[in-house]
Amino acid sequence: MNIYLVASGDLRLSANQVCWDAQAQMEQLLSEAVAEAGGKIIRAHAYDEQKKHGFIDSQKMGMQVFKNIDPTAPLIVAESVWQYSHHVLAGLITHQGPILTVANWSGEWPGLVGMLNLNGSLTKAGVEYSTLWSVDFSDDFFKTNLKNWLQTATVQPDLSHVKAFDKALIPADELAAGVNFAKAFRKEKAIMGVFDEGCMGMFNAIVPDHLLHPTGIYKERLSQSSLYAKMLTVKDEEAEAVLQWLLDKGMQFDWGTDEATQLTRNQTLLQCKMYIAAVRIAAEFGCDTIGIQYQQGLKDLVPASDLVEGLLNNQNRPPVFDEAGNELFAGEALPHFNEVDECAGIDALVTYNLWRSMGLKGENTLHDLRYGEHYKNDSVDGFVWVFLISGAAPPEHFVGGYEGTSSERQPEMYFRLGGGSVKGVSKPGSIVWSRIYVMDDALHCDMGIGESVDLPKEELDRRWNMTTPQWPIMNAVLKGVSRDQMMGRHKANHIHVVYAENESEANKLCRIKAAALQELGIQVHFCGDVAV
Ligand SMILES: C[C@H](O)[C@@H](O)[C@@H](O)C(=O)CO
Structure with missing residues (x-):
């Protein structure tokens, strides 16, 4: 199964350049994990030789990238850095296939922070998505849930700790x-x-x-x-x-x-x-x-x-x-x-x-x-x-x-x-x-x-x-x-x-x-x- 991957970045060139290496490493590990689970990652946008990074760095670019993605295909948004959610929001709002947001469990750059912002933004926009995180994408929690997502198009979070106000x-x-x-x-x-x-x-x-x-x-x-x-x-x-x-x-x-x-x-x-x-x-x-x-x-x-x-x-x-x-x-x-x-x-x-x-x-x-x-x-x-x-x-x-x-x-x-x-x-x-x-x-x-x-x-x-x-x-x-x-x-x-x-x-x-x-x-x- 082909799975598209997009990576949203900062608007600031300097941040995108400094943080690119961490993103490239994360995507490598993630692609291997997806391959092991029976999928194939297709990166939906290329590394830019001139800018020296491979992030979507504007809303306009995000809209262009999504024009070339099959709207019904499964899609992963992979994040290792602080990112601007509106770069990909327009594309995600009209995407019809399953969406998975993924971050690497690292404090080096605010990638978890970036993914959580995207999750909050998708929630507000009423877009259905699943979400996962991992230190190196080889742990059981990640692997099991990734498989679930590939098979059922969703990951069920454990919400047993939540109780409604009464x-x-x-x-x-x-x-x-x-x-x-x-x-x-x-x-x-x-x-x-x-x-x-x-x-x-x-x-x-x-x-x-x-x-x-x-x-x-x-x-x-x-x-x-x-x-x-x-x-x-x-x-x-x-x-x-x-x-x-x-x-x-x-x-x-x-x-x-x-x-x-x-x-x-x-x-x-x-x-x-x-x-x-x-x-x-x-x-x-x-x-x-x-x-x-x-x-x-x-x-x-x-x-x-x-x-x-x-x-x-x-x-x-x-x-x-x-x-x-x-x-x-x-x-x-x-x-x-x-x-x-x-x-x-x-x-x-x-x-x-x-x-x-x-x-x-x-x-x-x-x-x-x-x-x-x-x-x-x-x-x-x-x-x-x-x-x-x-x-x-x-x-x-x-x-x-x-x-x-x-x-x-x-x-x-x-x-x-x-x-x-x-x-x-x-x-x-x-x-x-x-x-x-x-x-x-x-x-x-x-x-x-x-x-x-x-x-x-x-x-x-x-x-x-x-x-x-x-x-x-x-x-x-x-x-x-x-x-x-x-x-x-x-x-x-x-x-x-x-x-x-x-x-x-x-x-x-x-x-x-x-x-x-x-x-x-x-x-x-x-x-x-x-x-x-
Ligand atoms: C400096 C960065 O842009 C930070 O402001 C960013 O990582 C955040 O704190 C986001 O909440």
């Missing part, structure tokens, strides 16, 4: 707390400021307005051009004051002098200007949460937005004043959703306010599900995920707070103009995790509890070095959810996390948050060991 499962006082919060939230209404919608082809991250409005949240469509223009009005001394505040708190900046490869003080100061500009625009439009796209458009003008994003998500952050000298959002975080992932934006805003309403620290963030391995020592024995995000998490999450936070230069293949990350290792403790997503033209949320665990330095460094060491990390164990259950179910590249005092509190807060989200019209599914 208010009868929630203690009455917790149900009332969640529902009352949600009713007040919806009545009050909130504004989500979106600085250019649709980052990096993340179709799944765009919440249609008709699904958003019933939650009480309305979008304010803002432009990154205005953000840039506002940056130009921020005075040098205002940026210096933000930087001094961070230095006084003990944050470290890994400064050098080469703009092309190192973080410079100048890049950091531009990031401080963006921070002030973002807060001023948010105040001007009355936004309750904002998301900056950055990775297309703004990336050609200024250093990365990560410093801005990490600071905004922290309640204790440098003060920002309007032009008349009034402090803006004094004493509060301004929840920010990285990569304008609007699903995460709903979560960030609801979670911050819900936790604050209960007198708790509300700092929360998304991370990528980047990688994971089982780890065992005297205190940890479980599958420990590498939750990692491209630069922005709140310092409150890190061991040592600001003193444990550093800013390192963003990798040049993604971020030509540099800028520093907000890097740290997330402190050990109980967490509530969640992910809001769009399926069947409705909002859903998967959620559960987990633990951010402390790994020995050697293991932590090994994980950082095999992924992206400049980015913030959380070593997370998800309670009652195996690696394969998570991968088979999760509908996004991102996962949301917030801390709880201990495991019993995490259970309680998870139930209250579930009740709140459900009241807002979001269909909740408990995953794993939530006590319900």
